[in-house]
Amino acid sequence: MRCEPARDVIEWRRQRLIEAGFLPVQAMDLARDRVDVHALMGLIDRGCSPALAARILVPTPEGW
């Protein structure tokens, strides 16, 4: 059974998230947390800031 995404997949997601405007540290956390990158980018397309898109999809108490 696959539990963790492969390291190169995490790195690939991190790069895409940085290109979309996320700070490197946020991008790494989101890439590791299996957050739906497609949904994140869709929200950014609709005018959300990266931070707001992350808060919508990952509503953690700490926020981003």
Next chain:
Amino acid sequence: MPIIRSEPAPSLDRIESARHKDIDRDTHTDIAFDWVAGLNATGREREDALRRLHALMVRAAGHQVWRLRGLLADDSPGTIEDIVNLVADDAMTALLGKLDTFEGRSRFTTWAFKFAIYQAGNEVRRRQWQHRQVELRDVATPADPSPGPEHHAEAGDLAVELSRAMHAALTPHQRRIAVALLVDEVPIDVLAERLATTRGALYKTLHDVRSRLRAHLVASGHLDSQGGIA
């Protein structure tokens, strides 16, 4: 859910030379078995059904992975056995999650084989693309507007307008998805895994892309309202 392993994946020799004989023989006894009752039972009866199901999945996965082995960069016996076991486990988990949707419209073994065949295709494609660059690129350059020979002028004009539509009607992310799936031909399940999303979400984006492009080309007079070339 723990996966009960009934037997290791078959060796390559067995896959190659005795595959059909094994499938025929085992399928014969499997057809008579009451799978749904066994898998919904408890205790030893369920364990026995799970063992038989895993053996069935290993056979189905072995068959399909063997067929697709030409797509693998590494088709060594050890790798194929690993893939067969992984596919069998994944297929079994998927089937058990959908057991209550089995309506008996086909044989249970036929229904079960579909899970293994689907998972085998996914896993082989995933490995095929594992070390390939999956780009998520935006289209940067419009199509060459020079029409070339006269009879290509119409197609050239449509291509230029399509390129305009890609920029005017799509969002940047829609363009990236469209280019990856339609131009670079990245398999949809590979891209879904990379983006940690679902195939359904990507299909929806493709549907939106097609709708927007069609609307743009109809508005510009390049397509008629039925989608044919005007």
